[in-house]
Amino acid sequence: MKIALVSYWCVPYTGGVSTYVLALRKGLEDRGHEVDILSHNETGQNYHVVDKGKSIDKQAVLTPIMQYMGLRFNEKSLNYDSWLAAMDGERIAFRQALSEFSLKEYDLIHAQDVISAIGVSEVKPRTTPLIVTLHGKLEAEWRLQGYISDDTLSEQWGNALDHYGSMVGDWNIYPSKWLKQQYESTGLMNDIQMDVIPYGFDTLSFLHKSTNGIITTKPEGVKLLVCPARLDQVKGHDVLFHALSLLLKNRSDWICWLIGDGPLRDSLEQVMNQYNLEGHVKFLGHRNDMAALLKEADYVVVPSIHDNFPFVVMESQAMGKPIIASAVGGIPEMITHGENGLLVPAGRADLLCSQIHKLFNDDSLRKRLANKARSYGLKKWSLDKMCDRTLQLYEKALQVKRGEVN
Structure with missing residues (x-):
């Protein structure tokens, strides 16, 4: 199958969708299947077929479309x-690139x-099956990021995009x-075939990568917290900083590494300074040695305000790390509080602290959570299981298109 x-x-890219797509490929x-990945490239400046040498200059496609969008949305209007x-222009330009591929x-x-x-x-042959994995709801994320507000055209457009995209x-x-x-809560999905297939990844390969050398190592004599997440409003770094400022009032034998980059880096560095955390928080930026960095960690913290099914939880569990995470989205499906991790309400810096x-004070709890996390992670997050279930779904969709089943 191609x-x-x-x-x-x-x-x-550093992020769940890219990790999922590369693992699935x-x-x-x-x-034995032939697989192409069509996407933006890592810089976002081109559309490409990953690792196949096929690329389209994004600006050549986007510029004339944006000239049209200025007229469509009446840029002279108050x-x-x-x-x-800009976002609708991006959508149309991506569709155009797909037609050219x-x-x-x-x-x-x-x-x-x-x-x-x-x-x-809108551009594929009618007889080709289309499977859609929905990794989140764009309208909800854009609202948290401040792009969308109530009773605006942007809100209507975001909701329409989520709805239409989930129906095609x-x-x-x-x-x-x-x-x-x-x-399902929208009440509009009754005629759509749906399955829940949890993520999986190559756990053995990931563990092997943890033995590779890294540039950054943990200082001696301190406890290392690691927070791997893009620097984005939905990931809750401001809550984490507040919690760490409270922690610092009681003890200073710790440091926290932030792994990832994003649009909030400058503002988060200011928040770090405001909380006087300069000697305890380190921005590592974008990294390609996540497994090795997690191996260094004593604890992993996931303070998200909004999330779905973060790979970092899966990776941390496979590495046998105790995790403290927000009880949002699908995370309570991954962590049983007090069993293989700890959960806190999102946004509660006091409870996170x-x-x-x-x-920090209960080493027996740390070891128990770490052991349970490792056992659960290696058993639960199987790449083979995810791929086998996905292929079964592909076959069903092909059979429906061929008229073999209803």
């Missing part, structure tokens, strides 16, 4: 929304977000029961 995995988001190729115009050669197409799903549905495929995949419920302090 399969196209299509993502509006950058591949490769490996699993499918190991089973109500002109430049963000909305030609989707006729694929037996099946698997989109990774509503923007790519809509684009694929032959089958929807959700990584978590929570996300499936988010879409309390749980960190609890782990």
Whole structure:
């Protein structure tokens, strides 16, 4: 089977969608299938077929479209929304790029977000099955990031995008029961085939990578907290900083590494300074040695305000690390509080601090959580299981398209 995995988001990149797509490609190729990944490249400046030498200059496609968008949304109007115009232009440009890559050669197409799903549905052959994995709801994330507010055209557009993109495929995949419920709660999904298939990854390969040398090592005599997440509003770094400032009032035998980069780096560095955390918090930026960095960690913290099914929880569990995470999205499906990790309500810096302090003071609890996490992670997050279930779904979709089943 020749399969196209299509993502509006950058591949490769530090983030869950890219990690999922690359893991799925490996699993499918190991089973003898030919797989292409169509996406933005790692810089976001081109559209490309990953590792195949095919690329389209983004600006050549986007510039004429944005000239049209200025007219469409009336940029001279007092109500002109430049963000909305830019995002709809991005959507249309990505669809144009997909048409230039030609989707006729694929037996099946698997989109990774509503923007790519809509684009694929409008340019693919009618007989080609379209599977859509929904990794989140864009409207909710954009609202938390401040791009969307109530009773605006942007809000209507974001909701419409989520709805339409979730309806154009032959089958929807959700990584978590929570996300499936988010879409079902709209009451508009009755005719859509849906499955929950949790993420998986190559745990043995990841553990092997942890033995590779790294540049950054943990200082002696301190406890190391690690927070791997893009520097984005939804990841809750400001809550973490508040919690760490409270922790610092009681003890100073710790440091915290932030692994990842993003639009909030400058403002988060200011917040760090305001809380007098300069000697305890270190921004490591974008890294390609996540496994080795996690091996150094004593604890992993995931303070998200909004999340779905973060890979960092899976990776940390496989590495046998005690995790303190927000009880949001699909995370309670990954962590049982007090069993293989600790959960705190999102946004509660005081409770986050309390749980960190609890782990620091209770070594037997730390060891028990770490052992349970490792056992659970190695058993639960199997790449083979994810790929086998996904392939079963592909076969069903192909059979429906061929008229073999209803």
